[in-house]
Amino acid sequence: MSEPILQVANLHVDFQTYGGVVQAVRGVSFDVCAGQTLAIVGESGCGKSVTVQSLMGLIPMPPGRIHQGSAHLRGHDILASKIIDGQDIRGSQISMIFQDPMTSLNPTMNIGSQIAETLEVHKGYSKSDAFARAIELLDMSKIPEAAKRAKQYPFEFSGGMLQRAMIAMAIACEPAILVADEPTTALDVTIQAQILDLLGDLQQETGMAIILITHDLGVVARMADEVMVMYAGEVVERGGVDDIFYRSGHPYTQGLRLAMPTNNQDTEANQTLVAIDGSPPDLFNPPRGCAYHPRCPYAMQVCAEQAPPTRTLGADHQAQCWLHHEMAGALPDGLVSASKVGQ
Amino acid sequence: MKPLVEIQNLVKYFDLGGDQRVHAVDDVSLSINPREIVGLVGESGSGKSTLGKTLLGLHDKTDGNVSFAGQVLPQRYRASDFRAMAPKMQMIFQDPYSSLNPRMTVGEIVGEGLRLQPELSASDVQDRVAHWLQLVGLSPDHRSRYPHEFSGGQRQRIGIARALILQPEFVVCDEPISALDVSVQAQVVNLLGELTQELGLTLLFIAHDLSMVRYISDRMAVMYLGGLVEVGTSAEVFFDPKHPYTQTLIASNPEADPEHERGRQSTTIQGEIPSPVNVPAGCRFANRCPQAMPHCSTTTPALKPVPTISENLQSQRLVACHLFD
Numbered sequence: 232m233s234e235p236i237l238q239v240a241n242l243h244v245d246f247q248t249y250g251g252v253v254q255a256v257r258g259v260s261f262d263v264c265a266g267q268t269l270a271i272v273g274e275s276g277c278g279k280s281v282t283v284q285s286l287m288g289l290i291p292m293p294p295g296r297i298h299q300g301s302a303h304l305r306g307h308d309i310l311a312s313k314i315i316d317g318q319d320i321r322g323s324q325i326s327m328i329f330q331d332p333m334t335s336l337n338p339t340m341n342i343g344s345q346i347a348e349t350l351e352v353h354k355g356y357s358k359s360d361a362f363a364r365a366i367e368l369l370d371m372s373k374i375p376e377a378a379k380r381a382k383q384y385p386f387e388f389s390g391g392m393l394q395r396a397m398i399a400m401a402i403a404c405e406p407a408i409l410v411a412d413e414p415t416t417a418l419d420v421t422i423q424a425q426i427l428d429l430l431g432d433l434q435q436e437t438g439m440a441i442i443l444i445t446h447d448l449g450v451v452a453r454m455a456d457e458v459m460v461m462y463a464g465e466v467v468e469r470g471g472v473d474d475i476f477y478r479s480g481h482p483y484t485q486g487l488r489l490a491m492p493t494n495n496q497d498t499e500a501n502q503t504l505v506a507i508d509g510s511p512p513d514l515f516n517p518p519r520g521c522a523y524h525p526r527c528p529y530a531m532q533v534c535a536e537q538a539p540p541t542r543t544l545g546a547d548h549q550a551q552c553w554l555h556h557e558m559a560g561a562l563p564d565g566l567v568s569a570s571k572v573g574q
Numbered sequence: 575m576k577p578l579v580e581i582q583n584l585v586k587y588f589d590l591g592g593d594q595r596v597h598a599v600d601d602v603s604l605s606i607n608p609r610e611i612v613g614l615v616g617e618s619g620s621g622k623s624t625l626g627k628t629l630l631g632l633h634d635k636t637d638g639n640v641s642f643a644g645q646v647l648p649q650r651y652r653a654s655d656f657r658a659m660a661p662k663m664q665m666i667f668q669d670p671y672s673s674l675n676p677r678m679t680v681g682e683i684v685g686e687g688l689r690l691q692p693e694l695s696a697s698d699v700q701d702r703v704a705h706w707l708q709l710v711g712l713s714p715d716h717r718s719r720y721p722h723e724f725s726g727g728q729r730q731r732i733g734i735a736r737a738l739i740l741q742p743e744f745v746v747c748d749e750p751i752s753a754l755d756v757s758v759q760a761q762v763v764n765l766l767g768e769l770t771q772e773l774g775l776t777l778l779f780i781a782h783d784l785s786m787v788r789y790i791s792d793r794m795a796v797m798y799l800g801g802l803v804e805v806g807t808s809a810e811v812f813f814d815p816k817h818p819y820t821q822t823l824i825a826s827n828p829e830a831d832p833e834h835e836r837g838r839q840s841t842t843i844q845g846e847i848p849s850p851v852n853v854p855a856g857c858r859f860a861n862r863c864p865q866a867m868p869h870c871s872t873t874t875p876a877l878k879p880v881p882t883i884s885e886n887l888q889s890q891r892l893v894a895c896h897l898f899d
Contacts, residue, residue, distance in 0.1 A: 274757060391846055392846075420823060420826040421617065421822060421823060421843060421846075422617075423826065423828070424825075424826035424828075425844075427828075446755065447828065448830035449785075449827070449828030449829055449835075451830070452829060452830050452831055452832040452834070453828045453832075453838075472832045476830070476831065486757060488830065489760075490760035491756060491830055492786055492789035493785070493829070493831065494785055494788060494813075494827075495831075504760040504763060504764055504789065505760065506757065506764055507757035507760070507761075510725050510728075510758065
């Protein structure tokens with residue numbers, strides 16, 4: 232595996248509100264390598280978007296506050312300063328596409344000019360050069376008749392086409408990392424497949440890393456190399472995509488998988504969905520111990536009292552769960568133990 | 575078996591002024607048998623929700639008929655028609671946030687339908703509301719609370735209790751889970767499944783999540799640009815799709831299985847669903863279809879039976895495609 236280009240360690244983000252302090256991200260660490268896709272998975276409110284927004288300086292402060300942790304992009308600390316070597320990291324080093332392309336673009340500017348603006352600001356292109364490059368980028372994003380489309384406004388584009396335009400804008404400055412925050416949640420499956428293919432092709436061509444935020448395990452299975460599962464502001468499990476799907480070590484990861492129907496002709500006959508009871512905890516007051524214990528079918532006494540340690544289950548595969556402790560006894564079905572790894 | 579709901583050549587256009595109109599539902603025929611769950615899938619803009627609402631009289635029909643238990647329903651509902659049909663046909667809505675009145679308590683929301691039964695005393699209404707709240711997994715004490723005090727999954731349960739309290743025979747579920755998180759989706763789907771079994775309900779389950787529709791429904795109907803392109807049992811349609819559009823749709827559905835995903839060939843089709851205002855002549859899918867033939871863009875294919883492996887009459891397979899002429 233190549234050297235990580237982005238290293239995040241022990242990130243804590245909270246928000247001061249009238250109701251109290253929301254502890255949105257509580258100690259998240261991860262690495263991102265060039266050419267790889269890291270998927271961050273979790274339910275709404277688990278802190279996945281806040282994690283990446285804080286790296287890009289998109290958290291309004293106040294009320295937001297990064298009160299602990301570090302993030303290094305190629306060795307430069309990006310939490311202290313969003314400017315590296317005189318360049319803003321946003322746009323030129325890390326860029327982002329959002330869930331709702333309709334509200335992320337300026338409705339009063341044509342698409343080509345919005346893309347060109349990025350190039351003028353970050354790369355010092357002249358207006359006409361930038362516009363010409365914008366047309367090339369739209370073409371790279373497989374927008375038909377790019378020259379004509381560049382002069383159109385967002386309302387003239389469909390949702391799928393707008394997401395392509397967003398991608399064209401995001402790759403304009405050849406970023407090292409592309410953050411895709413639920414890029415296909417608002418799209419239909421056939422359009423989703425087109426956008427995912429496009430992201431994969433662009434990654435092949437440019438070697439950029441992708442951080443993909445999603446709650447759809449199907450999209451994760453399709454795109455990810457590495458997966459990080461978040462719950463209540465914490466990472467509960469991380470590992471290679473096969474580790475997470477075939478050798479999951481955390482009851483929450485297992486619960487997410489069992490809550491979705493699988494389409495396997497051989498085993499589907501009497502499959503029933505296993506719902507995870509209850510709902511995610513309130514982050515004003517995260518539960519003591521493991522945040523998942525109120526919903527966990529295997530919760531033990533210790534889970535409610537002490538935060539679980541991180542256990543290594545294999546090369547690059549870790550889970551935070553007391554079930555992997557020596558004193559926890561036999562593991563429930565379907566969870567992989569540290570000792571079985573390598574067999 | 576006689577169908578409970580029979581849709582015959584149903585048409586719903588929305589006038590845009592001038593001679594432009596949106597062809598939201600165009601000549602759809604579908605029979606739904608008693609105690610059957612029929613899944614309706616398709617991309618946004620294909621007319622799924624309009625079909626569901628037109629069935630229940632929430633939209634006037636432009637043409638065609640809907641019959642319920644042999645009785646033909648009026649083309650345009652009047653207040654008395656709604657009163658007559660509400661105890662028989664109900665709807666569960668997609669957005670659990672906007673479909674509950676924020677100024678009413680949960681007890682008022684769930685019990686509102688019981689006003690159609692004036693013989694019930696106030697305490698009877700209270701008892702029924704409490705009973706239904708319990709059935710959907712909420713506490714009777716929640717009666718006096720307001721919708722904003724509940725999470726998305728709980729609100730959807732309130733929506734289910736409201737729809738079922740009159741004990742309807744037929745319920746249209748319009749994307750009841752797409753606004754919910756994965757772990758909560760399973761809760762709501764399992765609840766719907768249990769109640770359907772217990773109460774002997776018939777459901778039209780509208781969704782765009784193909785795996786979930788396959789999981790919950792007996793039969794599946796695929797809609798594209800206002801028309802049905804394929805109908806069959808869920809397993810047949812999902813694992814052996816006949817219509818090129820269904821094939822594309824199912825091939826695009828990402829599977830939560832990395833090995834399966836690595837082995838997949840790229841099957842994406844280019845282009846997007848055309849505007850329902852200027853509907854193409856002939857087969858509506860012809861301009862995106864990888865197997866289109868010259869006459870596809872001139873003659874409209876009818877929804878016709880194709881031979882299936884199983885000789886079961888219940889699982890009659892219908893496909894609208896010239897490839898099967």
